[in-house]
Amino acid sequence: MPAFDLSKGPQTLARYDVIGQHSPDSPQFITHVALYNGEREEISHDQAIDVAHMRPPLQTDGSISAHAAGCVPLDIDEIRMIEVWIAKVEDEYRQADDKPGFRKQFHIDPPWEDYPRTGVRRYRRYSCAGFILYAHRKVQIDLLDINKEKLPEVSEDTLRRAYRIRNTAHLEDFGIHGNGPWRIVLAGYVLHALDRTPEEIRSGEPYQAMPDDELF
Amino acid sequence: MTKNSISPSMHDKHKLGQQAQSKPKEKMRLQWGPYSILELTQDERVVYFSGGKVFRGLDVSGDIQSDSLDEVKGAALANAIPGLLRALLTEHIRGTSPLDWDIEDLSVDIEYPIDSDLLSDEAEHIEDCAVTVEDASNWDPDRLTDMLINLNADRDWSQLRDLILLAEDTDFTPEQSALLAPRLLDLATRFRESHDPQDEPPVWSAIRTGASMLYPDEADRLLPLLEPGHPIETSLVALKMLGRIFEAQPPNEIDQYPILAGKVRGIADLLLNRYAISSTQSAAMAQLAIYALAAMASNKILDLVQVVRDLNVTWFRRQTFHELAELRDYWNDRPTGVAPEPQQLLERILREIQAE
Numbered sequence: 001m002p003a004f005d006l007s008k009g010p011q012t013l014a015r016y017d018v019i020g021q022h023s024p025d026s027p028q029f030i031t032h033v034a035l036y037n038g039e040r041e042e043i044s045h046d047q048a049i050d051v052a053h054m055r056p057p058l059q060t061d062g063s064i065s066a067h068a069a070g071c072v073p074l075d076i077d078e079i080r081m082i083e084v085w086i087a088k089v090e091d092e093y094r095q096a097d098d099k100p101g102f103r104k105q106f107h108i109d110p111p112w113e114d115y116p117r118t119g120v121r122r123y124r125r126y127s128c129a130g131f132i133l134y135a136h137r138k139v140q141i142d143l144l145d146i147n148k149e150k151l152p153e154v155s156e157d158t159l160r161r162a163y164r165i166r167n168t169a170h171l172e173d174f175g176i177h178g179n180g181p182w183r184i185v186l187a188g189y190v191l192h193a194l195d196r197t198p199e200e201i202r203s204g205e206p207y208q209a210m211p212d213d214e215l216f
Numbered sequence: 217m218t219k220n221s222i223s224p225s226m227h228d229k230h231k232l233g234q235q236a237q238s239k240p241k242e243k244m245r246l247q248w249g250p251y252s253i254l255e256l257t258q259d260e261r262v263v264y265f266s267g268g269k270v271f272r273g274l275d276v277s278g279d280i281q282s283d284s285l286d287e288v289k290g291a292a293l294a295n296a297i298p299g300l301l302r303a304l305l306t307e308h309i310r311g312t313s314p315l316d317w318d319i320e321d322l323s324v325d326i327e328y329p330i331d332s333d334l335l336s337d338e339a340e341h342i343e344d345c346a347v348t349v350e351d352a353s354n355w356d357p358d359r360l361t362d363m364l365i366n367l368n369a370d371r372d373w374s375q376l377r378d379l380i381l382l383a384e385d386t387d388f389t390p391e392q393s394a395l396l397a398p399r400l401l402d403l404a405t406r407f408r409e410s411h412d413p414q415d416e417p418p419v420w421s422a423i424r425t426g427a428s429m430l431y432p433d434e435a436d437r438l439l440p441l442l443e444p445g446h447p448i449e450t451s452l453v454a455l456k457m458l459g460r461i462f463e464a465q466p467p468n469e470i471d472q473y474p475i476l477a478g479k480v481r482g483i484a485d486l487l488l489n490r491y492a493i494s495s496t497q498s499a500a501m502a503q504l505a506i507y508a509l510a511a512m513a514s515n516k517i518l519d520l521v522q523v524v525r526d527l528n529v530t531w532f533r534r535q536t537f538h539e540l541a542e543l544r545d546y547w548n549d550r551p552t553g554v555a556p557e558p559q560q561l562l563e564r565i566l567r568e569i570q571a572e
Contacts, residue, residue, distance in 0.1 A: 087496045116387060120428040
């Protein structure tokens with residue numbers, strides 16, 4: 001089922017469909033993706049909707065404005081499995097807004113990583129895209145090829161726009177090393193991965209991101 | 217606008233007033249709960265808190281040297297500070313990229329209107345408040361360990377809550393972990409009786425961090441936390457961490473932890489039925505119990521496989537299989553490998569779950 005820009009008209013969403021947000025500064029630049037956490041309803045452009053997402057922190061009761069959307073779509077069993085998975089990990093992020101250092105739950109490269117990286121893991125860190133991708137992996141849907149050699153290079157300017165970064169001094173905390181360009185997962189890639197037929201998505205061939213796929 | 221959710225105890229308010237009365241014209245440091253307010257000049261104050269300090273930012277008129285407790289603007293100021301800090305550090309920052317707000321010694325100019333009822337009548341707004349915030353990642357683990365161990369759990373719980381959350385993001389040495397694990401689990405056991413929703417995150421965090429510091433032979437320290445029915449439910453988190461302890465530190469033999477396995481098997485027996493797994497939480501608990509039994513290489517899992525199959529709930533069987541397959545992947549990725557018996561048991565479980 002193709003992904004769509006909601007500015008072209010409203011669409012009906014089902015639970016755990018993927019929502020994209022455009023940058024306020026750069027038209028069509030997807031800066032955030034989330035899982036729609038409501039029941040089946042018609043959604044209009046810029047409508048505030050309930051989501052589960054890695055903001056950060058990870059919120060299962062968040063709300064964002066919807067600008068774009070896409071889905072596999074998921075069947076009832078898969079929705080149920082994602083629900084159960086979220087129930088298992090939700091404690092790791094509850095009310096993390098009050099938690100000093102909530103940003104530490106965020107990780108860009110790789111798009112998810114356990115903390116601590118060795119030993120007994122306490123929680124997992126995600127990017128917003130990583131949370132979506134991992135949720136789909138929990139139902140054996142591999143949306144995107146995240147192998148580095150398959151990802152397009154991203155410039156510092158694109159990185160800044162994607163994550164609205166003004167200070168790049170501590171990018172290493174989020175897994176970004178060196179001076180770029182980098183091969184990392186951007187939020188827009190998720191929507192392009194969903195902009196295929198269900199058969200293509202479920203074929204077992206994850207989508208390979210192309211340059212400029214940060215735009216949708 | 218974030219409402220001030222921190223209220224000083226009456227004891228603290230009184231203490232604040234007393235200090236104001238006793239030292240009307242001297243430079244004062246007022247202690248109020250976890251916050252410390254140092255008056256630099258009449259118009260300049262530094263507020264120290266667990267996450268850093270705020271200084272020179274308050275366009276607040278008010279005389280901290282007033283006699284009457286009701287009129288002590290310092291009290292109003294102290295009341296305002298938590299709301300201000302929370303607003304500055306959460307609500308406003310949310311509007312920008314979280315990756316921008318960070319970093320030791322970062323100065324951020326913030327203009328942020330606040331409700332006048334948070335401050336004295338003269339206070340209208342804050343202009344160009346310079347905020348310097350210490351990055352929590354710079355907290356010294358030694359200092360954090362010392363405070364977690366030595367703060368009084370009853371008197372200093374509000375401060376301990378924040379420190380527990382910080383500890384979860386901190387790497388400790390084995391020596392520090394040996395001290396912290398029992399302390400954190402003890403705090404979780406005590407404060408799971410709390411009816412304050414704010415205590416849920418730190419209780420769960422204490423379990424995750426404390427459990428992550430346990431060796432397999434110490435995993436039975438989680439047994440009390442497997443008990444359900446407390447105001448703050450800890451059983452799911454404890455069960456999850458039990459599985460993770462053995463996922464990272466697999467046993468060398470089958471059935472090395474019979475008491476622990478017996479308890480977990482009891483949980484699985486209660487939840488592996490169609491009624492229970494129709495609830496998301498119960499389904500999650502049931503799967504975590506199966507995962508823990510597999511990770512601790514208990515033979516008690518074997519007949520549970522047939523129970524899972526007999527449920528005839530496709531999604532549950534499929535998800536259980538894939539969760540256990542992830543355990544196999546974890547063990548396969550271990551540089552030191554896994555002893556053959558636990559691995560063979562896991563492979564057998566996977567075959568039997570999937571078999572038609």
